[in-house]
Amino acid sequence: MTPKRIILFDNYDSYTHNLYHLLTVSIPETDIQVCRNTNRQLFSENFDLLVGGPGPCTPNETGVLKELFDKKIIPQQIPYFGVCLGMQFLAWYYGYPIKRSQNPTHGDTILLKHSGTTLFQNLPQKFPVARYNSLEVDVYDLTQSPFEILATEENTNAVMALRHKTLPLYGIQFHPESFITQFGKEILHNFYKQVFSNE
């Protein structure tokens, strides 16, 4: 098997390299390159997976990401995995609202209500994950959307994980790379199996 070429799309964030290390230990045989969100060389590069990292501000402030989706990710059906801002971007890209969170929190763990499938296969029903976000996607805003909701926050309507129903696009709102999150590695490994298991 040739190594998967992964682009880790850095939105000028301070957790990008935690994600880099997590990807390295979760996914076998990879070649990961960190690119800042202003990097236009991405349009002419070949890669197997785009990881949309977390970052400051809103999905509208993610550099060339929207253009990259228009020209490359969607037409070529390249798998995508978004974290925090990277997940919010997915909802925003398809025209769904990003709102100020009812429960903004940073550096705290929450419990998930999750499907037990796809990303959460073989994981316990309750485990702590770290949240670092003031903005969120509301589950009720996605009822008629192309997305399947994989997890919400236990006691709110905040979307914590989603996937596109027909394309290989996934996103999680919490931070798998945080030291206070459990099973971050397993979640990424599950994602990898979902997207690349047919090869």
Place this chain on the structure above:
Amino acid sequence: MNNPIIVYQENILQITPPTLEKLICWVHQLGGCLLYTTPNTNHSLCRWIVGLVPMIVHKGLEIQTADQSLTVSPLHLIDTITEQAETDPECPIWIGYVGYDFKDWLEEPGLYQGLKDSEFDYCHLAIYRYVLEIDTIKAEARLYTLAVEGLDASFPELDFNASCYFSAFHVSNLNTNKNREQFICDVETIKKYIRAGDIYQANLTRVITGHFEGSVELLALNLLKSNNIEFGGFFSNQGKTIISTSPERFFKVEGNRITTSPIKGTIPRTDNEAENQRRVFQLTNDTKNRRELAMIVDLLRNDLSRVCLPGSVTVNSFPELIALNNVYHLVAHISGQLGKKSFETIAKALFPGGSISGCPKIRACQIIEELEKIARGPYTGMLGYIRKNQDMDFNILIRTVMLANSKLRFNVGGGITLLSDPDDEFMETCHKARNILATIQPQK
């Protein structure tokens, strides 16, 4: 200067450790830098490192030598010179500071405003003629005498017999650039940015200034003796002085291991032991402090991950308590295995420190510039040393007095999160200032 700068060792002597007073005198008279730890039975290791008489100075963008030649210099020359030096592996080659504003030169251009301090150089990392390493527990000292090939300058001898006498000093016209209302207004602005999704946390500081007259040496001595200091220092060069009473280590490199120890969370200490016990419990269980420390731990894990082998970065303690004379703090320790041992690589990955900037760091630094409006200078930069074997140790320059042209100043600040109470944040800056204020105005 086109030739490589080769540093070599003329000799090493075992000497009787000079007193702190003597070292302070030398640093002030000859130009130098003292890295200081309060001798304390709790530390198995208590070392002072002193550089005296600068021969080569890296100022961040240029190198200046004692014979006045000047060359534009990238940061990697620090590593090149260290690697080529012909001396004992343990010999400290570079001693000095890197100021906070140097961050602009370590990131891609255009992200920051380019604030520059009018008094202090961006950096002052120097190779000194004389380097002393003093083990205060064993009462032993090593004196390295270094030279630079082709450097055409003469240097003074160290006078071990000269007496040092400290006269008095006086600080007047104390003032701050932000009163309570203005500081609180800035805290609210940061909370708005957090609510909008720009950042999770930012460190906001204000400046206290005063007019200084008298003995810089006595000021340094009194400040270094004013608290239980693990990462203090005294720097003096051509009328510019930095005196640090920092309790915080930025990073330490030993062999291939790098460790960083960010501090977050503060509570004032009282004279009543029962009350202190209650406060320690409150500090270690407080939601705001724990979340803030968690986000800074993740930030520093990220910065270490930029230079460490995948999977090697670990959080070793979260959190641990530090007791100072005036306040208690929480600290965490994070470490990893370095991929490449280089000052330039580490500085680019870690600087400025996460505990004094914010998260995400770049956006937080932009907001800090917008609100503070003035350069921080050496404050919240780092002070430390690099050995020949590229082991290094740097502090975070907080609780630090800067002095130039009779103008004394120091910053005080704290981390602002969504859970910050603006009044409490202002009070925290007052608690942090208490120790320095009591020292510079001893009669009150």
